[in-house]
Amino acid sequence: MMKKMVDAKYVGLIxxxxxxxxxxxxxxxxxxDRFDPSVMFYAALLILSFSLMLVKR
Incomplete structure (x- = not known):
């Protein structure tokens, strides 16, 4: 049986x-007044990767 990458219950938390x-x-x-969209993108990417890393443990 193949395991899902992330359980459905964790998707909302991520x-x-x-x-x-x-x-x-x-x-x-x-x-x-120093908003930069690239910083927002990289921050979201970093948080997503940390969340997935913690969930996969």
Missing amino acids: VLAVFSGSMLVYTWLSLY
Whole structure:
């Protein structure tokens, strides 16, 4: 039997982690009007990879 990459119950938690981390970075960057979309993308990618790494353990 093939195991799923991520269980369905963790998908919501991963989405929440990516959203909250991205919004936190957006808030920090927008405090001084220094918003950069590439920083938001890399922050979301980093949070997603950490979330998946923790879930796969």
